[in-house]
Amino acid sequence: MGKLFGTDGIRGVPWNYPFTEDFISKIGYAATLVLAHYNKRPGRKPVVLIGMDSRGSGKRIKKALVEGIWANKFKVLDLGVISTPAVAYLVRREDADFGIVISASHNPPEFNGIKFFSCDGLKLNDAIENKIEALLLSGKPLTFRRIKHAIQKKDYSRDYIDFLKGTLPRGFSLKGVKLVLDCANGAAYKTAPQIFKELGADITVIGAKPDGKNINIGCGALYTEAMQNSTVRSKAFCGISLDGDADRCMFSDEKGRLLDGDDLVSIAAPYMRGKGRLINDKAVLTFMSNYGLIKYLNDLGIKAVQVPVGDKNVTDAMRKEDLKIGGESSGHIIFREFAPTGDGILTALQILAAVRDMGKPFSYFKNLWKRYPQVVGSLKVANKPPLEQVHGFRDKILKFEGKLKGNGRIFIRYSGTEPLLRILVEGESRAVIKDISDDLMEHYRKHSGALQTAKR
Structure with a gap:
């Protein structure tokens, strides 16, 4: 993770740095300089698909981005207001060179973001993001001629709807x-x-x-x-x-x-296994998934592969072992049979298809596994020092892990999109894990320059 790119693209508050219009144009230009080297068809004019969510700042950000993209003679297709997974799907289907989504996902409307997708419909890997970032932060002027063109609009909503419906079993109906x-x-x-x-x-x-x-x-x-x-x-x-x-x-x-993302994986993974669709009897989860889900899947013979938070990390782990289901408790679920990234509508359809096929109400699945008590705390931080450099912090974590005796866990990380430290503690006793969480947050607050506790 760099200084601009977090776990899900570049985020900020327009029109503060790095979301000033001039810098946004430079982001667009730098992206073309790097991604031009991945052009699948040398000699063909490169094509970029760009979409956005419904935030009011999206149009101005798009205008600034496109100015930078045009400067390197890329063709731009404006998809309008469109979901992130739709852009990921269309980049692959339309054989575009890359895609951009202007969105801050679940964040409040005052934020916005810029996400890039490769020609394969995947979020950019760290190496490519680092190359773009190096151009932007090198200290050398990134100059280019701003060229104005009429942007070409394209509506692919029908294509995307047909794709989603095509992932369902033949004859499936919600009538x-x-x-x-x-x-x-x-x-x-x-x-x-x-x-x-x-x-x-x-x-x-x-x-x-x-x-x-x-x-x-x-x-x-x-x-x-x-x-x-x-x-x-x-x-x-x-x-x-x-x-x-x-x-x-x-x-x-x-x-x-x-029912959160953990519940949805607990429905999908066993169902897929029963249908012979769960490769290697594995599912990918993040370290934020509930400990109870890991035990439940393990009891069913399904191994949980755990990775750091971020659907990009889930995707990478799935690709490495050719796995077909992965997800986060936040609701990012990847059905890799159909799409390489998380898709909320696709997830909803696949879960509905599974539940309807099993003939059960959703309440049946809510009670299938024991959810361990979980305390998640946040601290706003002024900077993000390595945790091992916070005086006495690692020793305190080891002491509390011993107290949990294998029936719980402690997971601590910095947010990739916000100035936050997140602390997750799970165990059989809510009182015990709350004391552990409070103690760890207080220790960090005293020794690391953290600011006020974030409201949840």
Whole structure:
């Protein structure tokens, strides 16, 4: 992870650095200088697909980016408001050289971000990101001639809808099934309802009136209460919440209880194994997944491969062993049979197909495994010193790990997108793990320059 790129692209608050218009143009230009070397068809004019979520700042960011991209004579296709996974899919299908999504995903509307996708529909690897970053931060002037062109708009929504429906079993239908769908006032506010309507579902739609300022506000995968309440009120089969760029989702069972990414993997992985689709009997999880899920899968003969947080890390591990299911507790689930990155709508469809095939209500799956108590704390930090350099911190962690005696764990990391230290503690006793978490946060606060506790 570099100084500009985090775990999911470049993020910030427009129009502060690095999201000043001039620097955004330089980001676009630097990306073309690096990615031109990966052009799949030498001699052909390189093509970039660019899309964005519903944030009000998106259009100005796009204009600045495109100025930098045009300077290196790349052709730009503007996909408009579109989900992140749709761009990832279309980059591959349209044989584009790379793709860009302007989005800060689940973050509040005052933030925005820039995500890049390679010609394979994958997020850029660290080596490529480092090359782009080196050009931007070398200290040498990055100058180019700004050329104005009329941007070419392209609507691929029908193609993307057909792709998603094509991943479902032949004859699959949701006719007469009541669903609640929360679109987070984000990128999928049109596409997601259309797909479920075409499948015959009786849907109640919320969070589908974006105004540029309301993405993820009181709705979406981080704020699911409205969706859960609506699910109970309408006596729906389930509820679904997407996030702002629709690369993740959360469910509610018919009783209004939340099913997060861990719950979704606990449904999908055993189902796929039963259908002979789970390669090597493995699923990829991050270190933030609940310890109870790891034990549950292990008891079923499914090994959990654990990686650092970030769907890019999940994807890399899946590609390494050709695995077919992986995900994060946040709701990023990758069904690699169909797509190389997380896709909230695809996840929703695949989970619905599995649950309907098994003939069970969602509440049945909520009770299949014991979720260990988990305390997650955050500290806002002024900088991110290596944890081993924080005086006495490692020794304290080892002492508490011994106290848990193998029936729990401690996981500590810096956020890749925000100035935060995150501390996760799991164990059989909530009182014990809360004491451990509080002690660790207080120790870090005293010895590392951390600031105030983040509100959750």
